[in-house]
Amino acid sequence: HLSPCEVAPKVIHEIPLYRPFVEKWAQVESFQARPDDLLISTYPKSGTTWISEIVDMIYNNGDEEKCKRDAIFNRVPFMEMSCPGLLSGTEQLDTVPSHRTHLPVQLLPVSFWEQDCKMIYLARNAKDVAVSYYHFYQMAKMHPDPGTWDEFLGKFMAGKVAYGSWYDHVKGWWEKKKAYRILYMFYEDMKKDPKREIEKVLQFLGKDLKEEVVNKILHHTSFQEMKKNPTANYEMMPTWAMDHSVSPFMRKGMSGDWKNYFTVAQNEIFDAHYKEQMKGSTFKCQMEI
Ligand code: A3P
Numbered sequence: 001h002l003s004p005c006e007v008a009p010k011v012i013h014e015i016p017l018y019r020p021f022v023e024k025w026a027q028v029e030s031f032q033a034r035p036d037d038l039l040i041s042t043y044p045k046s047g048t049t050w051i052s053e054i055v056d057m058i059y060n061n062g063d064e065e066k067c068k069r070d071a072i073f074n075r076v077p078f079m080e081m082s083c084p085g086l087l088s089g090t091e092q093l094d095t096v097p098s099h100r101t102h103l104p105v106q107l108l109p110v111s112f113w114e115q116d117c118k119m120i121y122l123a124r125n126a127k128d129v130a131v132s133y134y135h136f137y138q139m140a141k142m143h144p145d146p147g148t149w150d151e152f153l154g155k156f157m158a159g160k161v162a163y164g165s166w167y168d169h170v171k172g173w174w175e176k177k178k179a180y181r182i183l184y185m186f187y188e189d190m191k192k193d194p195k196r197e198i199e200k201v202l203q204f205l206g207k208d209l210k211e212e213v214v215n216k217i218l219h220h221t222s223f224q225e226m227k228k229n230p231t232a233n234y235e236m237m238p239t240w241a242m243d244h245s246v247s248p249f250m251r252k253g254m255s256g257d258w259k260n261y262f263t264v265a266q267n268e269i270f271d272a273h274y275k276e277q278m279k280g281s282t283f284k285c286q287m288e289i
Helices: 004-011 018-023 025-029 048-059 089-093 110-114 126-139 149-158 166-176 187-192 194-205 211-220 223-228 264-278
Strands: 038-042 098-101 118-123 182-186
Touching: 018 025, 025 089, 038 048, 048 098, 048 118, 048 187, 048 194, 048 211, 048 223, 118 166, 118 187, 118 194, 126 149, 126 166, 126 264, 149 264, 166 182, 166 264, 182 187, 182 194, 187 194, 194 211, 211 223
Parallel strands: 038 098, 038 118, 118 182
Antiparallel strands: none
């Protein structure tokens, strides 16, 4: 009889990422959110870890040492997470005030809507997400082989990647914000003026922190600081799950890196497809800053 930790490295290469997720789905679906729960929602690779670290710093009044108590994926657990050998998201949720998810709106457990929980949605431009996701597929071993960049980009545009269509995800949450307490944020705005964005989060959470504490949060959650912080950079994940030598989790942390990957032809096709997909939506996002 093998322990989950022994089984995991063996099965992780053989089963698709979402089989364990599906097996635990009933627990996610029936999850009972509390009215004071905060949910962080993102499409993958949009800055989930960054906003999670900011929120944890806010909840801990800018105390860096408290925020180093554990890895970010345990401090702000990932709701639908299920992977043999690691704690599932729903097993961790009861003890923490904030959670994160990559679920599209239609799959969010209904209790979050019923309880009118506050939610922070963070969006990032589709081109940088595609590039970041391509690298993540290679280093996070639960994903299938992404193929070439061109093949992966095609899959991304078709929504045939983990968590489906980026277009539907950002539009779905964009619509929901009209009726629910959702702070809709953009990665590009955070890059441009992180202090202003941190202040928006503070206001949304009804927290008032001294300027020096806000500056501490700003410093602690910069890309350079998070990249070298083992409790934020995912290096505490076992290497069978994430191999940072293939591509570090904290890769570049910039806006507009897509220009180093998209060919002129890919960009033209992408732009035309984007226009079609986003037709009729008021969602607007900067492709660079
Ligand atoms: P890149 O691969 O483009 O570098 P997520 O946490 O949703 O998986 O997103 C990961 C992306 O956010 C990565 O993008 C990562 O480098 C970037 N990121 C993480 N922390 C950041 C920070 N403090 N500032 C800017 N970007 C950050």
